[in-house]
Amino acid sequence: MNNLPLTFCGIFFTLAFAWIGIVLTNQIQYGALEPTTEQYDPETGGPIEGDTLYPQKPVGLAEQGKKVYMDLGCMYCHTQQVRRKGYGSDYERAWGRRQSVARDYIYQDRVLLGTMRTGPDLMAVGDRLPIPTWHHLHLYNPTITSQGSLMPPYAFLYEKREIKGSETSESALKLPPEFAVEEGYEVVPGHRVDALVAYLMSLKLDYDLPEAKRE
């Protein structure tokens, strides 16, 4: 191996080989995936004209919430991918009524598949738990809704403030007695956690794709 140019070529081409195979080929193979209708038109084999196209672009508050999800590192305990029925128990645990496929992610600027399930999968949490107040209580202190949970509390996203006047704010959390704050105070969500909950609500797998149908 004293032939340097040859050694260097080897070093170059081994990595080029994998980069072309894993990254470039897939970018070419499906990097241009487009949204489509839930079924293909049997005649044209393409999307049915006039039907809604899926997936849809994420919008508004939910997109801000995704930033919060990212900067807090939620992804390190929660995946966003549903494996096929029969492989793992994703389907039986109602984490999604179908497998998630490449097309589901095409509008995401950052794909947060995750590799760890310290907590449950969140690909379709908006279908499974469509109740914002539940999420607020859960984020404020996870043990309120899930006894024994290992999720850290995100109380720092909430504001504890004095109740002005006689009425509590509409958005104030309805904390169970053992978690309640002192008399005359209330806990209200800050903007970031409102956005985060909106993002969680937006995580849905409630449509079919030609290559993946719900069961």
Place this chain on the structure above:
Amino acid sequence: MSAADSNTDMRIKLSAIDQSMKWPALFFIISATLWLLAGTALGLISSYKMHNPNFLGNWEWLTFGRTRSAHLNAVIYGWCNNAIFAVGLWIMARLCRTEIRHLGLLIVAGIFWNIAITIGIAGIFIGDMTSVEWLEMPTYITPLLAIAYALIGVWGIIAFRYRQSEHIYVSQWYILGALFWFPWIYSVAQIMILFEPARGTVQSLTNWWFAHNVLGLWLTPMALAAAYYFIPKVIGRPIHSYYLSILGFWTLALFYNWAGVHHIVGGPVPAWVISSGIVASVMMVIPVIVTAINHHMTAIGHFRQVIESPTLRFVVFGAMSYTLVSFIGSTMSLRSVNEISHFTHLTVGHAHHGVYAFFTMIMFGSIYFILPRLLYREWPSKILITCHFWFAALGITIMIVTLHVGGWIQGLEMNNPEIPFIEVMKGTVPWLKARTVSGFFLAIAHLAFAINVFWIVFFRQGQKDVIGTPTLFASKQSR
């Protein structure tokens, strides 16, 4: 010229090379040690939080997602990379038989590297984390990192270009390959995930191609280069087989590249690419067996030295871990095994098996060899070295066993829908607590190591200058 004369000439030559590398190597070793301590503290905090989520729970900047990511980045880009810059460049300079010049530039680049990592980790704490695994540091430090790396990496190439040795040794191939591979994978990942994101899950493929290759094409070749250098060096006999080294190098270069996709088994990417990743992961058995045979056949009959030399003790522990962790890794990539092990603490245990029990242990051993030769004095405390070795070896063994067993149980339970998810989660708690205990072991080991490093570097009184064969356990010498 007699053999003794040429031997003395070589000693003088190597000594001059060591002197030329003194300041940069010292700088990188001290930086690495400081990052190791920081990374250990962050790891301990994260580990404790896993079974006690309210711990430090009121501060946003110390929330689990951030401490965990800060731990990973401090360890990989702080500890591992600084250690590589010290050990890799030192070995390269020695094997090229060339003194390195203009070292001021190398140290300046090193300072920039460490400033960039510091800002990057501060960025994670204040909420600029990218949430891309192994690339959590915010993008505003990327240019600084790139320039710093270019200036550091190019030193290896320059040393190689002006080498005065005729023969090219196996360690040099590994270092040369790694110095070239790392910037490629890093810049592709930065561009295709962060700056101009590829569409959909192509990002995930790029992510795992990158992250696994940081281990496979950066940490692994550097650690193997060190093992290939120090095992024959300390024992004093040549490596068993030149041809096995060649086979090991090229099969590693060919197969490790493709293995990363096994992190997305069952995920929303084409099945063929996952299959190719699994094939490559299994093929990794070849370089691993070849390297193991080569190292074993070199060390055979000299196990007394393995026990007596701190360098060999750590390096051989690392080399043996490499064999074991790679076999486990190949097994974990199989679909039927991955169905259980994926998404569990087993993966975390496996990552520590590779980065700590293999890579980090070899770097410890290397530093035990290098520092006395840079400073012309022996390690001040034998007890601290012994303490370091046993706490590190025991700590990492406890961590690997608990996370593997606990993770496997977690995976089995998770795949059984009869068991509510919260019960699966509760079931992991005892294992996570044991992991925190192992973290304390490692913290003690690292403190012992750090004390010894700062002692030998900054306090010179009472130490005997040792020329000859330092870095046997000190008792063999003076005390």
